[in-house]
Amino acid sequence: MKITKLRLVSVLFSGLALVFGFTIRMFVVLRFTNFSGDQINDAERVMGIWQGIAPSLGPGPIAWSGLTGDVSLPPLYYYLTFPFTVITPDLSAQAIQNFIFTFLSIPLLGIVIYQAISDINQEKRLFIASLSMLWYACLFRNIVMSTGDSLAGNPVSIPFFLLWFTLLYSYQFKALRNPSIKKIEILSWIAYGLSLVMLMNLHFTPFFVMPVVFLIGLFFYILKYPKRIKILLLSGISLITAILMMLPYWIGEIERGWTNSNRIFLLITKSSDGDSYSVTLLQRLQAIASGYFHLGSEVYIMGNSWERVSLSFVFLSIVVILGLAKFKGDRSILMILIATWLVFLFAYSSVNLDNTYNPVFYKLLIYLAPIFLTAFSLAYLDFSKKTGKALSILLGFFISISMFVNLGFHYNYVTGRAGNPRIPNTKDVAAALLEIPEKSTICSPSGRYDDVRTYEYTDNFVSQRGLNIQTDCEANRYFIYAKYESVGNFTMRPRESFREKFEDFGKPYSLYKDLPLFYIYQISS
16 A cells, blocks of 8 residues: 555656646747847847858857957857747747756656666666656756846756766667677767767867767776677767757868867867966865855855855765765666766866856766755665654755755746746837837947847847847937846835936937837937
8 A cells, every 4th residue: 555655656756846846838839038148149040041051160259268268169069059940930839848858857867767776676667767857847047047047048958968867878788798789879979979969069079079979888887898899889879969960060160260169179278277267176166066065056046145055065975975885786887977977076176166257057978966865875774774764854854855946936937027027028029119119229338249139139030020129328318228137036026217217328218109018218309
């Protein structure tokens, strides 16, 4: 009877994870807000494909490219996003593919964890895998991961492809026991090469880290099965797959004289040489520790209060010790996870983080580490002993607090972007542009082009009223001022009036339209 109840709870947790994960992502796509100039730039590159401009460079530059000149990623992210522009040319098209991959990462996480804890009772495996899915689905950072706290952006799909990479590695590690090559193995190695190259195209951290992890994986293959030519043949298939998938990049690099590739090489060799980027051993150790432990206050128990930071530190300390010490499951999964985490932390600690940009999405390769380590801890604790039972209750408490805190941020996000008043989304921007006469000029009261890029993109591809975008506010030009804004905890608040916000504006203006979410002003003649 207990086993039956546990199975039912597992089904309930899995169902809740999938329903909530799907619903919140659908809401984010339909009410797309919190984007930045990076997403607008990427959207323009993607829409350029419709005009026959095939991208050969991806997003960039990165925080460290000042050492060598601007450095860009390969362009596969743009080709991954392009099909969804058929659905809508809106900026939210970028979020659709991330919606799909981040949603699919929920069941994929459950599958990987279920495979990892392979030597325990099946009902317990199902429960821990489904609990991990539900916990992961509740993480608020899943929907505000990228630049501008947006679901759009190239790094967001990294967890999906990393889980795929991990699952394929585990399958292939076992399949190599058979000296013959099966069709399913060839397909899995093709998929392995595809997952590798997709990770390398999504952000600079996996671009530098995952090739090293791939080589470490091959080393362990050969160490385990040293006389198998099969390993070299299949790994060659995955490498050829990765190289062929990068064809748009190779074509562009030949035309550019290998400029970007040379800059990447120089970046790797110079990143620890400059005074502003070099690190001491102590700084490296601090960066390794912070890379892992800051996940608590950044993701799992979000907040900078001493209570949350302390709770996060205790929680993450317990699971890293228990998870690694107690693990008895699938060694190939543990091996590839640890290889990924260690190589990432080594790379992460190689640059002076005090002098560079360091957002949460730089850590996506270790983003799921606390969930894996907690799952491993719960799987191998002995519940029949008092210590094991107490630790299990404590971990359950940490998970509950994490879910409660994250759901609070979800609540803030949804209530601030639903109903009326709300924080304006991209469809609201398009509606506001329709209120301005065709062929008119929109200006920026701040004089910054970044403040009007949204209007430029939206008019070019959505409203299409032939509006002219300028940074200077001259006579008869219009400017738009949103009535509501998002604050640090993702709640909505009314903005201060334009007169208060821009006390030194110095141009005569009048109210042209008072809309539910915007004021539209016109510069006087």
